[in-house]
Amino acid sequence: xxxxxxxxxxxxxxxxxxxxxxxxxxxxxxxxxxxxxxxxxxxxxxxxxxxxxxxxxxxxxxxxxxxxxxxxxxxxxxxxxxxxxxxxxxxxxxxxxxxxxxxxxxxxxxxxxxxxxxxxxxxxxxxxxxxxxxxxxxxxxxxxxxxxxxxxxxxxxxxxxxxxxxxxxxxxxxxxxxxxxxxxxxxxxxxxxxxxxxxxxxxxxxxxxxxxxxxxxxxxxxxxxxxxxxxxxxxxxxxxxxxxxxxxxxxxxxxxxxxxxxxxxxxxxxxxxxxxxxxxxxxx
Amino acid sequence: xxxxxxxxxxxxxxxxxxxxxxxxxxxxxxxxxxxxxxxxxxxxxxxxxxxxxxxxxxxxxxxxxxxxxxxxxxxxxxxxxxxxxxxxxxxxxxxxxxxxxxxxxxxxxxxxxxxxxxxxxxxxxxxxxxxxxxxxxxxxxxxxxxxxxxxxxxxxxxxxxxxxxxxxxxxxxxxxxxxxxxxxxxxxxxxxxxxxxxxxxxxxxxxxxxxxxxxxxxxxxxxxxxxxxxxxxxxxxxxxxxxxxxxxxxxxxxxxxxxxxxxxxxxxxxxxxxxxxxxxxxxxxxxxxxxxx
Numbered sequence: 001x002x003x004x005x006x007x008x009x010x011x012x013x014x015x016x017x018x019x020x021x022x023x024x025x026x027x028x029x030x031x032x033x034x035x036x037x038x039x040x041x042x043x044x045x046x047x048x049x050x051x052x053x054x055x056x057x058x059x060x061x062x063x064x065x066x067x068x069x070x071x072x073x074x075x076x077x078x079x080x081x082x083x084x085x086x087x088x089x090x091x092x093x094x095x096x097x098x099x100x101x102x103x104x105x106x107x108x109x110x111x112x113x114x115x116x117x118x119x120x121x122x123x124x125x126x127x128x129x130x131x132x133x134x135x136x137x138x139x140x141x142x143x144x145x146x147x148x149x150x151x152x153x154x155x156x157x158x159x160x161x162x163x164x165x166x167x168x169x170x171x172x173x174x175x176x177x178x179x180x181x182x183x184x185x186x187x188x189x190x191x192x193x194x195x196x197x198x199x200x201x202x203x204x205x206x207x208x209x210x211x212x213x214x215x216x217x218x219x220x221x222x223x224x225x226x227x228x229x230x231x232x233x234x235x236x237x238x239x240x241x242x243x244x245x246x247x248x249x250x251x252x253x254x255x256x257x258x259x260x261x262x263x264x265x266x267x268x269x270x271x272x273x274x275x276x277x278x279x280x281x282x283x284x
Numbered sequence: 285x286x287x288x289x290x291x292x293x294x295x296x297x298x299x300x301x302x303x304x305x306x307x308x309x310x311x312x313x314x315x316x317x318x319x320x321x322x323x324x325x326x327x328x329x330x331x332x333x334x335x336x337x338x339x340x341x342x343x344x345x346x347x348x349x350x351x352x353x354x355x356x357x358x359x360x361x362x363x364x365x366x367x368x369x370x371x372x373x374x375x376x377x378x379x380x381x382x383x384x385x386x387x388x389x390x391x392x393x394x395x396x397x398x399x400x401x402x403x404x405x406x407x408x409x410x411x412x413x414x415x416x417x418x419x420x421x422x423x424x425x426x427x428x429x430x431x432x433x434x435x436x437x438x439x440x441x442x443x444x445x446x447x448x449x450x451x452x453x454x455x456x457x458x459x460x461x462x463x464x465x466x467x468x469x470x471x472x473x474x475x476x477x478x479x480x481x482x483x484x485x486x487x488x489x490x491x492x493x494x495x496x497x498x499x500x501x502x503x504x505x506x507x508x509x510x511x512x513x514x515x516x517x518x519x520x521x522x523x524x525x526x527x528x529x530x531x532x533x534x535x536x537x538x539x540x541x542x543x544x545x546x547x548x549x550x551x552x553x554x555x556x557x558x559x560x561x562x563x564x565x566x567x568x569x570x571x572x573x574x575x576x577x
Contacts (some may be wrong), residue, residue, distance in 0.1 A: 023375060024436050033449070034392070036415055040407070052413035063438055095300035102296045116566070121308050123562045125510045127534050128555040131318055132311035134325075146490045155307030158300055187292035216397030218513040223539065234399040238517060241360050241403070249409070255400045266395040274391065277454065278461040 041065070041252035050250050064253035068240070072250055073228065074257050077236030081215060081261075084146050084232060088153035090209040093203060095154065096161020101191050103162065104169040105177055122159035130223055137224060148224035149232070153214045161206055164279055166209065168202035169195065201272070208269045209276040212262050233258045315555070318548035325542035337350060337549035345551065349525050350533035357444055357511060357529060361504035364448045366497060369455025374489075376456075377463045391457065393450040402517030405446035409433050433519055439527040443518050455500045462496030463489075495569075499561035509558050530554045 040048065041064050042057040057236060068074045103115045137148040155247045172195060196203075221235045237251075237258050244250045265273060319337055321398050323330035372390060376383045393401065408415045409432035417429040432442045466489065476487050512531035515521055521528035521536065528536075533553065538547025 019375065019380065023380065023386060027386055031389055031392075032415060033408050036403050036407055048413070052418065053407055053410070054413070054415055054418055095303065096323035098296040098329070099300045102293050106293050106296075108290075108293060117306065119408050120562055120566070121304070123506050123558065123565070124312070125506075125531060125551075125554050125558050127510075127512070127531050127551040128315050129308060130534075130551065131548050132314040133307065134539075136306075136311065151303070152307055155303045158304050170471055187288070187296075191296075212395055216395075216399070216504075218397060218516075222516070225373045234397050237403065251403065255403050259396055259400055262395045262397075266392065268490070270388065270391065273395070274457055277394065277457050 037252045037255055041256050042250050043249045045247055045249060053248060060229045064247075064249040065257065067247075068250050068254040068257055072240050072244065072254055073231075073236060074233070074254055076229070077231050077233040080146060080230060080236075081233040084149045084153065085211055085214045088150045088157065088214050089207060091150075092154045092157025092161050092210055093206045095158050096163075096165045096184065096206065097191070097196070097199070097203075099158065099162040100165025100167075100169055101187075101195065103166045104186050105174065106187070113164070119159050119163050121156070122163070126156070126219060134223055143224060144230060145226075146230055149217070149220045152224075153210075153217070157210050157214070160209065164202055164206055164276070165199070167279070168199055172198055202267065204272040205276040205279065208265050208273040212265060215262055227280065286575045312523075313557075315551055318545055319552045320545075321548075322545040323548075325538070327572050330545065333545065337546050340546065341549050341553065346525055346528070346533065350528045350530045353440055353526075353528055354509065354511075354530045356440060357508045358505050360441075360444045360448065361451065361508035362501050364444075365451035365504050366500045368448075368452045369385075370459050370493070370497075372452070373456045373459035373463055374485075377460060379478060387456075389461070390453045392451045392453070394457070396450070398447075398450070398513035399517055401446060401450055402514045405442075405449070406433065406518055408446075409442050431524040434523055436523050436526045439519050439523060443515055443527050446518065447508075447514050451504055451507065454503070458496050458500050458503075459493065462493045498568045501567070502561060502568070505561050506558060506565075509554060509561070522572050530557075 001035075036053055039057055040053045040056070042060055042062075043053075044061070044063075047058060099118070103111055133148070133152065134143075137143050142148050142151075176194060177190055181195055185193070216234065217232075218234045220234045221230075225231060225235070228236075228239065237254050241251055241252050298573075318330075320332060320334060321330040322333050322336075376387055380386070407413075411417065411431035411434070414432070416432060418428070420429045430438065430559055432438045470492070471484060471488060474484050479487070510531060511529050512535060515527060515532045516535070519527045519533045525533075530550065531554065534547050534550040537543045537550060
């Protein structure tokens, strides 16, 4: 602030210049891998064979994108991903609202311990449940459908949703609930009519977090699906690599298609997403 | 009144807890059981073999190799994201113009899938047209070019680098949150007392950031234990198991070779390591939580 009002000293100017040059350099190096994918996605295979991945494309052709979308089955994979992500995001948050409300507004003997046990689940390596779940979904004949992913993401979303909702409800005065009880409202009415409308920021945080995690997941579909018909986009991306091993342009286009939904969240809801990351990490 | 509270507790908790029990708790405990059997993934029956799988684990050179690689990964996870994340956060917190734009760029990898990140970095390391080799050629280091992911000496560091690229952004987010929670009066007071930036860092900022550091390091370690996706995509643990991690090794033994009993034993070891980290983390966070309230 003070530096604005009085002229900058020469050493300060040079420090600022050095800082900016360094920062720009770091940012450039940091974003190069992504720039490469973007460039590649617009190139034909011949162009890549001639000039490699990292030169500017000659024209902004979208043929790779349409190829990835149609012949590469991108459309089907994206639909599958939405069919998994949307219900799993929605239900895990709904569960978090219910549990978070109980843990904050209706605590009982041992509820804190139960809360900690649930939260701990957030950090466990999923490998510990892979084999039993594989067996379970085989036994209930849901192997190679989208159901195992939906169910598993709901369950694995419960810790973070419970955590964030409980902490959010803690900021809503208990007096509000008590006043409503005196007026004859039931807990369900309080939750739906009073608490939920107040919780929109927390719900937005969770929606961005859950959507991103579930969309980006790669492990569960690898374990629970087999046929191409049920591949989600992240697994489809890798399958495409086997099928179009030298068509780098198509692969690049598919990688971008796969990232569009989370990029949209990143661009428009970044504030909520970042808040969720810090809340989840710090309060955990 | 108390009656109705109890009723609503049961109504609200039953379905979430049922899901959680069936998908998380019961499988978790049954993994311990499977680790004591020789189940092959298909047959209806399996034999109880006691601790034989764990005895086998302790002698299996491939398991010990995976442990070694996971430990290397953990060490990198402790040092790299926290170091770079802190440095970037400190620079961006100084109020550089366009800080929000720079922040966004560093955030960006967090919203990408490790499948995409793996794909992107395979191209960085591509022997013929990879970015890394192109740059080396450009600056005349022709002889330093190699097939980074196929070379036994460089495969693991190459995969860890790609992974760290995403983790740095996460570390930066957490450090920035930590930096904003430091009261300005504190740093101003130190400046009035004549502290230069280095001393300010050393005696004020870094000590006050220790809660953030605990979070960053613990999260990095936990994420390093889970490292499967990016290994699967970039190297499948190769060449010659040089980039095998515990999570990857567990997957191959269980779902490629169908040694499900043995795979369960590996997952139990992985779980126990994670448990130690999680307990440590919870104790630290509980001790530090007031700093963020």
